[in-house]
Amino acid sequence: MTFSLFRSFRTFAVFFPLLFLIAVASPRLAAADSTVQASDGSSASAGADAAGTSGSIAEDGSTIPADDSSSVDQLFTAPQADTVTKEGGSLLGKFDDHQPITVTGSLQAMGGAVVGVSDGPTAGTYQFGMKPGMSITPSITFDARPDRTFRIHGTATAKYPGDFAVGFSELFFDYTVKDSTYVRVGKQLIGWGITRLFDVGDLMSDSDDGVAAKVYVPVDGIGITSVVLVKTSYGITSDNVDFKSLGYGLQGDVPLGRSEMLFSGFYHDADSTPGKATATYKTSMLGVDLFAEGIGNFYKTKEPSFSGAVAGFYWEKIEPSLKIYGEYYFNGEDSSGTDHRASIVVGTNNIPGTPFKAAIQWTHAFMDNSGSVVPVLSFSPWPHVSMQYGLPVRYGAWGSYYVVNGSPIVQTTAEKNNALSWAQRIGFMFRLTLNVGF
Amino acid sequence: MKRIFFYALLLALVVIGSAPYVGAEDAPDFKAMLKTVDGLVSFMDTDFSAEYAIVLDKPGESRSVTDAVMFRRDKDEKYLILILEPTSDKGKGYLKIGQSLWLYDPLSRRFTFTSSKERFQNSNARNSDFTRSNFAGDYDIVSGHREALGRFNCWVIDLKANNDGVSFPKTKIWVSDDNLVRKTEDYSLSGQLMRTTAIPTYQKVGNRFLPVTMLIVDNLRGKTINGKLENERTQITITKPSLSTLPDSIFTQAYLEKVSK
Structure with missing residues (x-):
C-alpha cells in the first residue's frame, strides 16, 4: 500500500514542485539568468536593469565609486584632510530625556499553500491533501517618554486567523531608579532561555497572558531580574488576590570571563508543578558557541525531579556563507527515559550566483526514529516581499512522535511559528510573505 | 678620452654603489607599529559613543x-548598538560583553546569542567591525613593504x-606614516579576496582617531551593470562622537530592553 501510493505520487511529488518553482520563479530567474561567476569569485549579472549605474552620493555628500574594488584607491588621490572633531555631549539623552509620543506601525501578511500526502486516521492509510494558509497581523505602536525616569509603551494588534479584533499585545510603563534599577509594569512579553529550536527552558514563555511587574537590579556585576506575574488563567480578582495566588520569577545573569551562566526560577503555588528552575551555561570554543541548559521541577509534596536538558551549538562560516546550529533535548519527564530528540539547521544567506537563500532543518526523535526534514529555498523578488518554497518530509511509523494523524505531538519553535506547518509524508509548500514597517 | 672614460666609470660606480640606499627604508618593528595603530583607534581610557549611518548599496537595487x-x-x-532606522528594524540591538554577543529582538523580547563574524544588519560590515582594533593581538606578521596609496606613503x-x-x-593593511590604517583587504584562508575597506579621512576626538567615513566593498557580491562590474558596498559615516563616561548599567540587557522600542 505504502509503496504503491508513493509510486503513484512519485511523479507528482518530484515534478510538481519543480514545475511550480520554475513557473513562479521564472520572472526573477529570467532577470538573473545572465548571472555569472566572475573570475574573482564575485557574481556578475549582464543585462540587469540600469538602476544605480553611476556613482552614488552618500548622505554626507561624498561620492561612492560605482565600479569594483580597484576604484577604492581613487579615494586616496585627493582625500579630504583629517579633521579634528569637537567632542559632543552624551548621547544618552537621545533615549533618556523627554521624547514626545511617537506612533509607528507594521504589517505582516503571509499567504501560501501546502500540498502533499499525509497519514490517514489509521495506520497504513494515506490521504492526499491541499491546505491553504493565510495570516495578517497589522499593529500600531505608541511610545512616549515624558522624562528620563518614565516611559509608556503600547502595541495594539489585530490578528487573522482569529476574530481580527484589536487588542493590546503589550501595554506597559517603565520606571528607572537612579539610572540603574529598571522597573517595567504591565502587559508585556518576557523572554528567558537561549534555545533556538527546543523552546523548553523559557519559564516566561506565556508572560503576555496577563500582567507582570519586572525589576532589574545590577549587583556586583550580576544582573538580577525579578518578576511578579498575574496570568489571566490564574483567575485572580481584587476579591480573592493574595500573595499565594501570584506567580514569582527570578533570574540571575553571571558573567564568567569568556563564559556566562544564567539561573532562573519560577514559582506559582497553584500549578501542578509549582516550581521550575533552569541553569544555563554558555561559552565559545574554537569559534563555536556552545551552551547547555538543565531544567528541574519542584513540588510541594514530593522530591524535586529532573525535567529535561538541552545542549546546543552555533557555528558560522563567512565564505561560503554557512550557518549551522543544532540542539539535543532530553525529556526527563518521560517515564521511559528514552525521549531523546535532536534538531539541526544548516543554512546559507547566499547561494553563489543566485538570489536565493537556503536552509534545511532535520529534527529526529530517537525513541521511535521518527522525524522531519524540511528544506526551504527563499528569495526576495521585491522590496518587503519574500518567497519561500519548501519540501517538508516526515518519516516514522504511524503514531510516532512526528507522524500522528497529521500533526506532531511536539513541535519545534520553528514549527510553532509556521502557519503552514502540517504533517505530511511528503509535500510542497509555497509561501509569500509581506513585511512592512511604517 | 681616457679621462672621460675614467670619470664615467667613477660615476657609474658611485651610482651602483649607492643604489641599494635609494628609495629604501629600514623595515620598522611591525609589531610595535600594530600596537600603535591599535592604540590610536581604541578607547581604553575613556568610554565612547557615536551615531553611525550605514548605507548599503546593492547594484541594481534600492x-x-x-x-x-x-x-x-x-x-x-x-x-551596545541600538538600531534607530529603518522602522522595520527599529529597536533591535546588539550587546557585547566579553566574548558574548547578544542580539535583541523587540518583537519577541528575546535575546539570542550570535556571532561577531556575522554581517551587521545584512550589510557588508561585520559585527566585529564595531569592536576595538586588536591587530597586534589577533594577527601575526607575515611580511611588510613600502607602497604609495594615493597621497599617502604607507x-x-x-x-x-x-x-x-x-x-x-x-588581512592586508595599509598603514600611513601617521600610524592610521587607510585601507584593508580581507582574505579567506585560501587567499580569496573577500572585502576591501577604505578609510581616506579620520577625525580626531580627544587624543584618539576614528573614521569620518569608511567604505567597505564586498569583493564577492556584485553585478555587472551596463557592462561594468559593480560590487556591493557599504559606507559607514560616524558622527556625534563622545568620550563622556557612561553608566555601568548601559551595558546590560535590561538597558537595551528599556531603550528599545
Whole structure:
C-alpha cells in the first residue's frame, strides 16, 4: 500500500514542485539568468536593469565609486584632510530625556499553500491533501517618554486567523531608579532561555497572558531580574488576590570571563508543578558557541525531579556563507527515559550566483526514529516581499512522535511559528510573505 | 678620452654603489607599529559613543540606510548598538560583553546569542567591525613593504590570524606614516579576496582617531551593470562622537530592553 501510493505520487511529488518553482520563479530567474561567476569569485549579472549605474552620493555628500574594488584607491588621490572633531555631549539623552509620543506601525501578511500526502486516521492509510494558509497581523505602536525616569509603551494588534479584533499585545510603563534599577509594569512579553529550536527552558514563555511587574537590579556585576506575574488563567480578582495566588520569577545573569551562566526560577503555588528552575551555561570554543541548559521541577509534596536538558551549538562560516546550529533535548519527564530528540539547521544567506537563500532543518526523535526534514529555498523578488518554497518530509511509523494523524505531538519553535506547518509524508509548500514597517 | 672614460666609470660606480640606499627604508618593528595603530583607534581610557549611518548599496537595487547609536567601553570589551532606522528594524540591538554577543529582538523580547563574524544588519560590515582594533593581538606578521596609496606613503603589512575569533583569517593593511590604517583587504584562508575597506579621512576626538567615513566593498557580491562590474558596498559615516563616561548599567540587557522600542 505504502509503496504503491508513493509510486503513484512519485511523479507528482518530484515534478510538481519543480514545475511550480520554475513557473513562479521564472520572472526573477529570467532577470538573473545572465548571472555569472566572475573570475574573482564575485557574481556578475549582464543585462540587469540600469538602476544605480553611476556613482552614488552618500548622505554626507561624498561620492561612492560605482565600479569594483580597484576604484577604492581613487579615494586616496585627493582625500579630504583629517579633521579634528569637537567632542559632543552624551548621547544618552537621545533615549533618556523627554521624547514626545511617537506612533509607528507594521504589517505582516503571509499567504501560501501546502500540498502533499499525509497519514490517514489509521495506520497504513494515506490521504492526499491541499491546505491553504493565510495570516495578517497589522499593529500600531505608541511610545512616549515624558522624562528620563518614565516611559509608556503600547502595541495594539489585530490578528487573522482569529476574530481580527484589536487588542493590546503589550501595554506597559517603565520606571528607572537612579539610572540603574529598571522597573517595567504591565502587559508585556518576557523572554528567558537561549534555545533556538527546543523552546523548553523559557519559564516566561506565556508572560503576555496577563500582567507582570519586572525589576532589574545590577549587583556586583550580576544582573538580577525579578518578576511578579498575574496570568489571566490564574483567575485572580481584587476579591480573592493574595500573595499565594501570584506567580514569582527570578533570574540571575553571571558573567564568567569568556563564559556566562544564567539561573532562573519560577514559582506559582497553584500549578501542578509549582516550581521550575533552569541553569544555563554558555561559552565559545574554537569559534563555536556552545551552551547547555538543565531544567528541574519542584513540588510541594514530593522530591524535586529532573525535567529535561538541552545542549546546543552555533557555528558560522563567512565564505561560503554557512550557518549551522543544532540542539539535543532530553525529556526527563518521560517515564521511559528514552525521549531523546535532536534538531539541526544548516543554512546559507547566499547561494553563489543566485538570489536565493537556503536552509534545511532535520529534527529526529530517537525513541521511535521518527522525524522531519524540511528544506526551504527563499528569495526576495521585491522590496518587503519574500518567497519561500519548501519540501517538508516526515518519516516514522504511524503514531510516532512526528507522524500522528497529521500533526506532531511536539513541535519545534520553528514549527510553532509556521502557519503552514502540517504533517505530511511528503509535500510542497509555497509561501509569500509581506513585511512592512511604517 | 681616457679621462672621460675614467670619470664615467667613477660615476657609474658611485651610482651602483649607492643604489641599494635609494628609495629604501629600514623595515620598522611591525609589531610595535600594530600596537600603535591599535592604540590610536581604541578607547581604553575613556568610554565612547557615536551615531553611525550605514548605507548599503546593492547594484541594481534600492539603497538601504541603517541608523544606529553605539556605546562602547573598550577596556571591558563591551559595546551596545541600538538600531534607530529603518522602522522595520527599529529597536533591535546588539550587546557585547566579553566574548558574548547578544542580539535583541523587540518583537519577541528575546535575546539570542550570535556571532561577531556575522554581517551587521545584512550589510557588508561585520559585527566585529564595531569592536576595538586588536591587530597586534589577533594577527601575526607575515611580511611588510613600502607602497604609495594615493597621497599617502604607507607600510603594507600582510597579517595572518593567530586565533579563530577574528572574522577573516588573513588581512592586508595599509598603514600611513601617521600610524592610521587607510585601507584593508580581507582574505579567506585560501587567499580569496573577500572585502576591501577604505578609510581616506579620520577625525580626531580627544587624543584618539576614528573614521569620518569608511567604505567597505564586498569583493564577492556584485553585478555587472551596463557592462561594468559593480560590487556591493557599504559606507559607514560616524558622527556625534563622545568620550563622556557612561553608566555601568548601559551595558546590560535590561538597558537595551528599556531603550528599545
